[in-house]
Amino acid sequence: MMWKSFIKPIAVCSFLIFSSFAIAANAPESGKEDDTVAAANYQKYCALCHGAERQGHVNDDAPSLRSKSLMSAGFDERLMAVSYGRRGTAMGGYLDEVGGPMSEDELSSLMQWLQKQSGVEAVELPLEPVVGDIALGKEIYADECAGCHGENGEGDIGPALGNPVMLSLTSDSFLRYAIVNGRDGTDMPPFGDYLEPDQIDAVTAFLRSRATGWSVEKPVFRTPPSVENYVLNPDSPGPEFSLKDGLYVLAKDLNEALQNNKRMVLLDTRVTSMWQMAHIEGSVPIPYYYELYDSLVADLPSDGTWIVTYCECPRAAAEDVNSELRDRGFKNTAVLWEGIQGWVSLGYPVSRGEVTLVDLKK
Ligand code: HEC
Ligand code: HEC
Numbered sequence: 001m002m003w004k005s006f007i008k009p010i011a012v013c014s015f016l017i018f019s020s021f022a023i024a025a026n027a028p029e030s031g032k033e034d035d036t037v038a039a040a041n042y043q044k045y046c047a048l049c050h051g052a053e054r055q056g057h058v059n060d061d062a063p064s065l066r067s068k069s070l071m072s073a074g075f076d077e078r079l080m081a082v083s084y085g086r087r088g089t090a091m092g093g094y095l096d097e098v099g100g101p102m103s104e105d106e107l108s109s110l111m112q113w114l115q116k117q118s119g120v121e122a123v124e125l126p127l128e129p130v131v132g133d134i135a136l137g138k139e140i141y142a143d144e145c146a147g148c149h150g151e152n153g154e155g156d157i158g159p160a161l162g163n164p165v166m167l168s169l170t171s172d173s174f175l176r177y178a179i180v181n182g183r184d185g186t187d188m189p190p191f192g193d194y195l196e197p198d199q200i201d202a203v204t205a206f207l208r209s210r211a212t213g214w215s216v217e218k219p220v221f222r223t224p225p226s227v228e229n230y231v232l233n234p235d236s237p238g239p240e241f242s243l244k245d246g247l248y249v250l251a252k253d254l255n256e257a258l259q260n261n262k263r264m265v266l267l268d269t270r271v272t273s274m275w276q277m278a279h280i281e282g283s284v285p286i287p288y289y290y291e292l293y294d295s296l297v298a299d300l301p302s303d304g305t306w307i308v309t310y311c312e313c314p315r316a317a318a319e320d321v322n323s324e325l326r327d328r329g330f331k332n333t334a335v336l337w338e339g340i341q342g343w344v345s346l347g348y349p350v351s352r353g354e355v356t357l358v359d360l361k362k
Contacts, residue, residue: 038113041106044289045094045271048316054117056186059316060090063159069181069190071118074125074174079111085273086166089159090312092271098218099276101289125173130204137206140199148187153210157187162210176204219276220354224285227299232282233261238306241334247322248315248337249308255348257306258282264306269317270340280310280343281351288317297328306332313339 043052049062056064063070070078083100085093094100095107102110115122142151149155153162160166179200182190191200239257241249257264258280266283268275275285286296288311300307307330311317318335325333336343344350 034109035113035116037106038109041102041110042113045101046110048288048320049090054114060312060314061159062090064183064185065114066118067183067185068118068120069178069183071115072120072123073177073181074171075111075115075122077170077174078114079107080169081166082111083107084169085271086159086163087277088163089155090270092312093273094271095273099221099273100271101287123177125171125177127171127173129208130172130176130201132198132201132203132205134202134206134209136199137202137204137209140195140203141206144191144195145203153207161207164210167207167210172204172208175207176200179204218356219273220356221276222353224275225282229282230265230284230299231263231301231305232258232266233263236261236263238263238304238332241306241332243334244337247319247335249334251336251338251343251346251348254308254336255343255346262306264308265300267307267309267318267321268340269309269311269321274312276353278340278344278350278352280340281349283310286321288320290321293324293328300325300330302330304332306334308334308336310336310340310343313341315339 042054046065047058049059050056050065051058051062054065056062056066065071081091083093083095084098085091085100092100094102096103141153145158145161147156148158149161154160155163178188179195180190180192182188195203239253239260239262241253241257243249266280267286268279268283269286269288271289272285272287275283275287279285286309290296307325309318309321309325315335315337318339322333322335338346340350
């Protein structure tokens with residue numbers, strides 16, 4: 001069946017990027033059983049940020065997945081966003097190939113289910129690049145877009161449009177469609193009636209000019225620490241954290257404790273592909289969708305050793321795992337206040353994995 005092989009990212013990718021919009025528009029109906037699994041997978045993996053009702057903005061500024069203008073454009077770009085994630089944002093990659101928890105088939109069913117829930121069909125978008133006056137586009141961007149998307153496309157109320165991963169996984173027509181139609185139910189206004197077509201081409205071309213290519217990074221997998229190595233510096237005394245609001249440890253205090261080789265456990269609660277890309281040295285990947293708490297409890301020290309959880313930013317995933325631990329009687333637990341993004345921007349060390357580049361255009 002066509003959908004089964006649909007997202008094979010390397011082998012089938014030219015097919016994927018360049019010829020499948022028409023197929024997405026005529027997607028075969030998925031079966032009832034697939035739908036039940038997909039709905040459950042949605043709640044398990046996505047609801048934390050995008051909301052139980054797909055309404056968006058529950059955590060980490062995750063966009064609405066109900067917006068008809070999002071769901072009507074570019075099935076493939078959405079599939080790519082979920083498969084590979086958006087580097088530099090809380091949106092991680094869910095495909096097993098980059099270290100995520102889901103197979104191609106599961107992802108494909110999930111995305112078909114999301115499409116069905118939206119009640120709109122994906123429209124056919126032209127595949128040709130949009131040609132426009134980049135210098136003009138730059139001016140329009142500064143006047144009309146920078147207020148929400150950031151002066152350098154770094155993102156603000158709106159997502160980071162300068163994100164090379166976002167740009168490398170989206171076609172020009174997908175960007176243009178979002179600009180013309182906006183995203184109903186969100187702050188993204190439609191510019192179709194306000195800007196002339198050549199102005200819209202110009203700003204689209206400007207965004208595209210900031211992309212660096214069409215490749216994504218695929219991590220060389222690292223093995224998570226084994227149970228005997230969960231506790232860092234087992235022979236040392238633990239740190240003396242004083243917590244903000246009874247829950248949060250500041251990056252400065254955590255860094256100091258790590259530098260001084262204090263005894264503790266660090267849990268990385270993001271989707272596991274993000275742990276593969278980069279993590280705080282010594283952390284154990286226990287993602288927010290983890291379910292085997294009974295065995296985890298047995299693997300964690302119950303002697304008051306500090307257990308610190310962290311995620312991207314802000315803190316939804318880390319708070320989730322933390323409260324599971326507190327419910328099970330662990331007392332000295334804390335959430336990293338700044339998240340790993342804050343940690344990195346403060347200049348504290350992370351251990352980055354090796355990556356290989358996968359060229360999506362081949
Ligand atoms: C930890 C929070 C978090 C989780 C969990 C999460 N997302 Fe996201 N998602 C985000 C954020 C933040 C963005 C916006 C990224 C950006 O700025 O480009 C996003 C973007 C997306 C997009 C792109 C939307 C667009 O406007 O192009 C899709 C599609 C998506 N997510 C689907 C999913 C699905 C499906 C799941 C579950 C498998 C999921 N997300 C899990 C936070 C999350
Ligand atoms: C008032 C704030 C605001 C303004 C002004 C604005 N945007 Fe947006 N934009 C947003 C928000 C919020 C989203 C995310 C919507 C969602 O949740 O799907 C968005 C989404 C987008 C997307 C889709 C990105 C993706 O990941 O799928 C594109 C492309 C975009 N905007 C381009 C522009 C351009 C170009 C301009 C100027 C011509 C502009 N925007 C002006 C708020 C704004």
